[in-house]
Amino acid sequence: MSSTKPHPKFMEAMRQLSQMSEEERLSEQNRELFDEAIRYAPLDIQPQLIAIQKKYEQTLH
Numbered sequence: 001m002s003s004t005k006p007h008p009k010f011m012e013a014m015r016q017l018s019q020m021s022e023e024e025r026l027s028e029q030n031r032e033l034f035d036e037a038i039r040y041a042p043l044d045i046q047p048q049l050i051a052i053q054k055k056y057e058q059t060l061h
Contacts, residue, residue: 010040026056 013036017025024030034056038049 013037
């Protein structure tokens with residue numbers, strides 16, 4: 001695991017996402033927030049977030 005602190009934008013995006021219901025996280029309006037979380041996530045967390053994103057995309061389409 002990395003010894004550096006996660007980027008503040010990642011922390012804020014995850015804080016917001018964690019307060020939402022799964023349905024809200026799946027909504028198209030929150031896609032940008034989820035994309036931001038992935039963009040600023042520590043490298044060891046990115047694959048997990050991408051897997052979640054793919055699951056959401058399959059659920060929606």
